[in-house]
Amino acid sequence: QVQLVESGGGSVQAGGSLRLSCAASGRTFTTYTMGWFRQAPEKEREFVAAILRSGDIMHYADSVSGRFTISRDNAKNTVYLQMNSLKFEDTAVYYCAATYSSVTVARSSQYNFWGQGTQVTVSS
Numbered sequence: 001q002v003q004l005v006e007s008g009g010g011s012v013q014a015g016g017s018l019r020l021s022c023a024a025s026g027r028t029f030t031t032y033t034m035g036w037f038r039q040a041p042e043k044e045r046e047f048v049a050a051i052l053r054s055g056d057i058m059h060y061a062d063s064v065s066g067r068f069t070i071s072r073d074n075a076k077n078t079v080y081l082q083m084n085s086l087k088f089e090d091t092a093v094y095y096c097a098a099t100y101s102s103v104t105v106a107r108s109s110q111y112n113f114w115g116q117g118t119q120v121t122v123s124s
Contacts, residue, residue: 002026002113004096009118012086016122020081022096022115029077030054033099036070036081037108038092038120045095049081050104059104064090088124093117 008020020036035050049070050059058070069082079096097111105111 002029002032002098004098004113004115006094006096006115006118009094009120011121011123014086014088014122014124016086017082017084018086018120020083020094020096020118020120022079022081024077024079024098030074031100032113033101033104034070034072034079035097035099035105035111036079037095037097037111038090039095039117040089040092043092045108047106047108048094050106051079052104053102057104059106061106083120086120086122088122091120091122093119 003025006022030053036048037045038048039045047061051070051072055072067085072079095117096115098113099111
């Protein structure tokens, strides 16, 4: 089992940047492929990005590709989401998730553990 705690959310103007962090505790961090999802009001949870255990393979949703960067520091048991050129439509609660999968996956049902979420609000 792993516990995930997100931080770094907040309010920013369009065009600005935020960096989300997700600290993991519990079993060995490198056991997991990590992902970020988001959920806007009255919308389904959607995939944002994922990173393989080793940190050398990443996968992004088309809507954030080129603007967001996922990374991980296995020594610190932490995964990050650097968000640049933020848009109003990026406003959502952002969730960190962990999966036993050995490949990057985009379906939320394939993730085994979830954090509590952190709010990101982008004003236009």
